Amino acid sequence: MxxxxxxxxxxxxxxxxxxxxxxxxxxxxxxxxxxxxxxxxxxxxxxxxxxxxxxxxxxxxxxxxxxxxxxxxxxxxxxxxxxxxxxxxxxxxxxxxxxxxxxxxxxxxxxxxxxxxxxxxxxxxxxxxxxxxxxxxxxxxxxxxxxxxxxxxxxxxxxxxxxxxxxxxxxxxxxxxxxxxxxxxxxxxxxxxxGLPAIRPEGGERPGLRSIGAGLRFVVGDPVLGGSFLTDVLATVLAMPVALFPAVAAERFDGDPRLIGWFLSAIAVGGLLAGLGSGVFTRARRLGAVQLAGSLGWGIALASFGLMEPLWAALGCLAVAGACDVVAVVSRGATTQLATPDSHRGRVSSVEFVLGAAGPDVGNFRAGSVAGMTSAPVAAVSGGLLCVVGLGVLTFADRPLRTFERP
Incomplete structure (x- = not known):
């Protein structure tokens, strides 16, 4: 190879x-x-x-x-x-x-x-x-x-x-x-x-509010799916850092507006490098454990970002966070699809999509609110640590997620 x-x-x-x-x-x-x-x-x-x-x-x-x-x-x-x-x-x-x-x-x-x-x-x-x-x-x-x-x-x-x-x-x-x-x-x-062939759901259900409600109940009642989505919520709502970037640039690095772009690019570069090295984790069978490890790495990296004074170290923490995020997102996506019967995949995927769309915005609101009451570094460190603690509890409490393997 x-x-x-x-x-x-x-x-x-x-x-x-x-x-x-x-x-x-x-x-x-x-x-x-x-x-x-x-x-x-x-x-x-x-x-x-x-x-x-x-x-x-x-x-x-x-x-x-x-x-x-x-x-x-x-x-x-x-x-x-x-x-x-x-x-x-x-x-x-x-x-x-x-x-x-x-x-x-x-x-x-x-x-x-x-x-x-x-x-x-x-x-x-x-x-x-x-x-x-x-x-x-x-x-x-x-x-x-x-x-x-x-x-x-x-x-x-x-x-x-x-x-x-x-x-x-x-x-x-x-x-x-x-x-x-x-x-x-x-x-x-x-x-x-x-150019794709027809892809029809197995055992499809009539669309409507009742169908949406059944999909939500299915997610809540399944420990693998519910745990996967809770992992995403803990990572985004508690640790999302983007709203803190202007304040961190102003408080620690003389307010250079170019740094905001550098912070965003650092996360993207980390994600791109993780994608280029994806063969290291995509062959793993224990998708649940990989997902939890990636999310824990995200929280630790962002808590460290709040503590770092040298610019290169702060950018490095964000790059590590971006790489861990890709590991978590890819393994969570595979877990979600493989743990869901085809009859429910659309509705379960809609929950995943909505959380992915709304979670970062809620997380940025939380980060900005905490920073307004304290400071941007405190908001970053506290958010990252809360994310790690929450994920640690979930890891021990949700054995089906922790041990989930692809077929």
């Missing part, structure tokens, strides 16, 4: 043409989103000059994603999942095209931007649970972690490259050019999904 094959487990791309299509589709969609976010921020600020208005755009998108995420999970357990993902991806393409059209036409309507971004977020939420269930149907269980790691690798690459590309395109051709590029990426994403 080559060194690259040892570090990055590329078996899913090599052995499954259908997974290659899914991976290309998901990667293109993610790159498009990261390109477009710069254009949305730039155009909203140019039209309003208000940070509150810029934040309102993000709120509209997040609200649509969370609400429609639960609905999408119910639909994913009732209809052909490939068709649902294809429909929502085509809808996102149409919304991106309309965003490009309004920018080209110079309509200068902030309300229209909010509506279109909200619609796009709702479509993302509607299709995300179904998209998350596709890999487990296209790959053998022994390659699922590797497939999810490859998706995480492309996501981390998009976080690094996408906004930079969006900034260059927006500066050169205005927001319209970035929106058009997003639409082009989404066309590639739709083409990739269109």
């Amino acid at each position: 080559s060194l690259l094959g040892t570090l990055v487990d590329v078996r899913p791309l090599r052995t499954s043409a259908d997974f290659r299509r899914l991976w290309i589709s998901t990667s293109a969609s993610t790159f498009g989103q990261q390109v477009a976010v710069v254009a949305v921020l730039a155009q909203a600020w140019a039209l309003t000059g208000s940070s509150f208005a810029v934040g309102a755009v993000g709120l509209a998108q997040a609200a649509g994603m969370v609400v429609c995420g639960l609905v999408g999970g119910s639909l994913a357990d009732a209809v052909d999942r490939r068709r649902l993902v294809l429909f929502t991806t085509v809808g996102q393409t149409a919304a991106a095209t309309l965003l490009a059209a309004q920018a080209f036409a110079g309509l200068r309507s902030f309300a229209l931007i909010v509506v279109l971004v909200g619609v796009q977020g709702a479509l993302v939420g509607l299709g995300a649970p179904a998209r998350r269930t596709l890999a487990v149907k296209l790959l053998p269980s022994g390659q699922l972690s590797a497939g999810l790691a490859l998706s995480s690798l492309s996501f981390q690459a998009a976080l690094l490259v996408g906004p930079a590309l969006g900034g260059v395109v927006t500066a050169a051709s205005g927001p319209a050019g970035a929106y058009a590029l997003d639409a082009a990426f989404l066309l590639v994403a739709a083409y990739g999904i269109g």
Whole structure:
């Protein structure tokens, strides 16, 4: 086996043409989103000059994603999942095209931007649970972690490259050019999904509130799933550090605004390196233990970040946190799909999606509130330590999660 094959487990791309299509589709969609976010921020600020208005755009998108995420999970357990993902991806393409059209036409309507971004977020939420269930149907269980790691690798690459590309395109051709590029990426994403076979749920249930409620009860009643999602909540709500970055830069490093970007990039670089070395952990059978270890590493690294004075040490802690986050997210994703019967995968995936969308925002609110009452280092250290303590209790109390292995 080559060194690259040892570090990055590329078996899913090599052995499954259908997974290659899914991976290309998901990667293109993610790159498009990261390109477009710069254009949305730039155009909203140019039209309003208000940070509150810029934040309102993000709120509209997040609200649509969370609400429609639960609905999408119910639909994913009732209809052909490939068709649902294809429909929502085509809808996102149409919304991106309309965003490009309004920018080209110079309509200068902030309300229209909010509506279109909200619609796009709702479509993302509607299709995300179904998209998350596709890999487990296209790959053998022994390659699922590797497939999810490859998706995480492309996501981390998009976080690094996408906004930079969006900034260059927006500066050169205005927001319209970035929106058009997003639409082009989404066309590639739709083409990739269109080439997949039909993927229907087993024993599907009629969609609706009763179906959503049954899915939530299933998660709460299953110690592996409930423990996995509690692990995510402890990591994000208690230890999310992003809201602290401006204060840490001001209090410890002379307030250089470039450091905020460096802090964010350090996390992304750590995640990218973990993705490049994913072969080390994706072949592990004990997914529950790997997930818990990754989350514990995240908490320890972020508590250490709050204590570090040299800039290089602070950046190193954030890079370690980013790497541990990828380990935890990939193993949690594999655990979630393998521990869930196919009849419930859409609804369980919707819970995972909603927690992933809302948890970081709640965590940043907690961090900012604690920092306002104390200081940014205290908020970082206390959050990281609380995360570690909570995960330690969960590790000992939830034996089914701790011992969960892939088939």
